[in-house]
Amino acid sequence: MPENIDINLLWQAYIIPWGTRIVLALVIFYIGRIVVATVVGLIIKVMQARRMDEVLVRFLSAILRWLLLLFVIIAALSQLGIDTTSMVALLGAAGLAIGLSLQGSLSNLAAGVLLITFRPFTKGDFVEAGKAMGVIESISIFTTTMTTPDNKEVIVPNSAILSNNITNYSARSTRRVDMVFGVSYGDDLRQAKQLLQEIIAADERVLAEPEPNIVVGELADSSVNFLVRPWVNSADYWGVFWDTTEAVKLKFDEAGLSIPFPQVDVNMPAKD
Known part of the structure; x- marks a missing residue:
């Protein structure tokens, strides 16, 4: 009898509660991934319908996907009884430290997003920007590539372009x-x-x-x-x-x- 009582107590005190929590956490994670994929897919369609630049669409959708998945993971872990408050604080501190160490790159990143969003120039335009002059070949998240009239390739940080005057010689017909x-x-x-x-x-x-x-x-x-x-x-x-x-x-x-x-x-x- 004592052995049966111990087994019953074990089931009631540990196996059933923890099993339920684990199953719920897995369900939250699985359904959450489906919801995230659906939401991100809808947002991508909206951005494409508005003819936003493909580079910006991919970049924003990737950031949104990882942020939503992070919330899903935190929700699943909290279902297991794990204190997620300290985890959120740790992630915030890590993000702040990374941001401070990558100020230059983040400024280029922000400038790249603005350039792609507001489109002061596009591929093929002849511009003077960031102390360089040439035909725009490509616009990425961190840099913009130009070809000068004497066929030299110039790679300009996006922050240097956005922080100075931009002269687009191709903007008018x-x-x-x-x-x-x-x-x-x-x-x-x-x-x-x-x-x-x-x-x-x-x-x-x-x-x-x-x-x-x-x-x-x-x-x-x-x-x-x-x-x-x-x-x-x-x-x-x-x-x-x-x-x-x-x-x-x-x-x-x-x-x-x-x-x-x-x-x-x-x-x-x-x-x-």
Whole structure:
């Protein structure tokens, strides 16, 4: 009889209560994983429906999945009678320590999320950002990769980009080409202006609207400076700039117009 009583007490005091707790903990963990997968899947569909960047979708969904699984694990452990308060405090302290040791990386991470979310530029844009200039090749969570005009690859930390001005030369479909051409004070001003107008009008890449501006912008020390400002498609910017500069020099030479350049007169005193 005593042995039977001990076995009954063992079942009632330990086996049944702990078995129940273990089964409930497993059920909570199993159902919790299903719920987490469902919630994360729905959120991914919502983000994709809003056409969010795929890199950001993967990143946010991974963080959300691990956070929700952490709550599920804590709930399952608490069902076993484990004090999860100290565990939460320990995780918080560990997270704080990791965050302090990885401040630079976390700032790049936060900047990457903002760049991907707000999209000040996209792949293929020609930008000036983070003290670098080039075509955007890729935007990751921590860095942005550019290709410079001379075909060098530049990897810029995202925090450096977001903490400085961003100039996106590809953001607009058209751009204004700003050029300055000078003629000497002794040249015919009307003739110079007419030649500039003919050069701009002959270039099919120059847009009719907005109308090009060709005006006298400055009476400088040694020249009369014309401001020549045609509008072009963004892709034609440098072609128009270079071709117009060459055409102005050739036309001015043909017409006998001089383009002043700095000169220094040195007078040597005659020796006795």
